[in-house]
Amino acid sequence: MKKTAIIPLRKNSKGIPGKNKKKMLGRPLFSWVLTEAVFSELDEVYVFTDDEEIIAYIKKEYFWTPKIKTLLRNDENASDTASTESAMIEFATTVNYDFDLLCLLQATSPQTTALDINNALKEVIGNKKTSALTVVNTHRFIWNEDGTPQNYDVFNRPRRQDFQGLLIENGAVYCTTKEAFISSKNRVSGTIGLVKMAEESLVEIDSLSDWDIVEKLLADRQKKKKIHQRIEYLILDVDGVFTDGCVYYDQNGEMAKKFDMRDGMGLEILRQNKVEVIVLTSENSELVAQRMKKLQLNQTFLGVKDKFSFLTHFLSERNSSFGAVAYVGDDVNDLANICSVGWSFTPADAVDIVKANADYVLTHASGAGAIRETCEILLKYNKRYEGI
Incomplete structure (x- = not known):
């Protein structure tokens, strides 16, 4: 089974200008998920972008792996109004649907790890789902605009440890079989598997304040993974x-x-x-x-x-x-x-x-x-x- 990923990148960004190339903990934002994808169980990873500077950077920096490839996307599907699905369809058509499983990875989710990607692949391949996506289990209490609670009884407020909470899409990883994508033209469809990620991965990068929060979370994550042994x-x-x-x-x-x-x-x-x-x-x-x-x-x-x-x-x-x-x-x-x-x-x-x-x-x-x-x-x- 050929497992292919696409990381769609746009040159222009209104919220944070040049967001994809902006340094997150000293690295271009997109490089965080790209590196994790390389060391995942994916067979190939395409960076699909209208930014030729990014393409040149990738060809220079990732010469050591044949797993990463680049494709230039058209201007129409790189506009502010274009949907991610339209970019996925353009990509699939460009490569003549030469994949068995298509995985969408979002550069704006730099906390995504190779394990998260592998778990999404496992949902489709191992657990026989048609598609899969990543979610976060949040224990927030949600309200409707009319002042009514959405997910709990105000007269019986549960303790956090007893509260099941809600599963919220975090926009990090999506996987679908080729057949399902051809049929639905959507990132997920059919029987959908859910992969839980850490709650902090729910923070989306829409503003500079979001950027600062995610950068701090990334730094803390890397430090927590440190192990001490003999230095070689x-x-x-x-x-x-x-x-x-x-x-x-x-x-x-x-x-x-x-x-x-x-x-x-x-x-x-x-x-x-x-x-x-x-x-x-x-x-x-x-x-x-x-x-x-x-x-x-x-x-x-x-x-x-x-x-x-x-x-x-x-x-x-x-x-x-x-x-x-x-x-x-x-x-x-x-x-x-x-x-x-x-x-x-x-x-x-x-x-x-x-x-x-x-x-x-x-x-x-x-x-x-x-x-x-x-x-x-x-x-x-x-x-x-x-x-x-």
């Missing part, structure tokens, strides 16, 4: 970590960056103690490439914008996890990893939002001993796992 990998950003964040230019372009020699010795000692050092930077700098070669850091990845997605792939390839990682970053594009790894560090002069989310704010500044300090902390930390 140290992941390092470059500008603002290895360097002081300054770049010197002449008329020919990038001319110089300043590195602290003591950091190199710290990394050498760390590698001798069986901690692999990986460099992960969004910049594509020949100077950085030369310096990392000098330090014999062969695992250097340049020009990576979506660091969280790349790191997820990197660890999956090595059958490892975020708990085995220490990470040092200084700016917003490091936030998702800062919130997710076993131990996260940030230099003393990092931006405030990173310092607020890191596990450890170093006493040394970027390019002035921050890496060396991290190495010494990790060497002491890993000693507790000796002999285990």
Whole structure:
């Protein structure tokens, strides 16, 4: 059975301009559900958009997986008045209905996980439903406009633990068989299975205040998933970590960056103690490439914008996890990893939002001993796992 997902994205958004590309915890909003889809049981994931900038970004950032594909949608189905169903029909026609099961994923639900997607697939495939959707069990008391209660007796107000509540659609995941979609032209139809998601996933991103709430919820979720174990990998950003964040230019372009020699010795000692050092930077700098070669850091990845997605792939390839990682970053594009790894560090002069989310704010500044300090902390930390 071929399981295909579509993530429809529009270039223009009235509520929050450029919403799909706006950084949520340092990553474009759409990348949260896209990454989860890659590591789900889906066979292929199409980003269906009228934004060619997004298409170019995806082709560059997700080169490591053949699972992600892009398609350009027409302007008519990307307008404010177009329905999601019209986009789904256009997509299905474009791919000649080459799927057995179609899954609609919404970028505005960044709390969606691979497990949520798999549970929706299971409802259709395993439980023989025609379609499925995600819901939230809310224990709110609902009222009608005429002043009458909708879901409880005001004279017998139930306790929360005794109240069944209501199941509310959260707009995250929808699945349908091809036959049902051809017949109904709708995202769900026939016998519909329900998949429960966490209550906080009910928050929809319609305003900047919603954005702030969801971003905080995402950060908290990632931190709660942290596990502590022996550190096997140290992941390092470059500008603002290895360097002081300054770049010197002449008329020919990038001319110089300043590195602290003591950091190199710290990394050498760390590698001798069986901690692999990986460099992960969004910049594509020949100077950085030369310096990392000098330090014999062969695992250097340049020009990576979506660091969280790349790191997820990197660890999956090595059958490892975020708990085995220490990470040092200084700016917003490091936030998702800062919130997710076993131990996260940030230099003393990092931006405030990173310092607020890191596990450890170093006493040394970027390019002035921050890496060396991290190495010494990790060497002491890993000693507790000796002999285990």
